[in-house]
């Protein structure tokens with residue numbers, strides 16, 4: 001399961017969590033990146 005990191009607070013967020021609500025449950029940030037890959041911004045629709 002892919003895990004993203006919040007671009008703002010750096011908390012790890014599961015892919016499943018983003019499917020239900022596309023925002024960081026900790027700070028509400030909507031920009032994430034995959035820790036093991038190049039930084040990639042993901043915007044909410």
Ligand SMILES: [Zn+2]
Nearest residue numbers: 006009024027
């Ligand atoms: Zn956050």
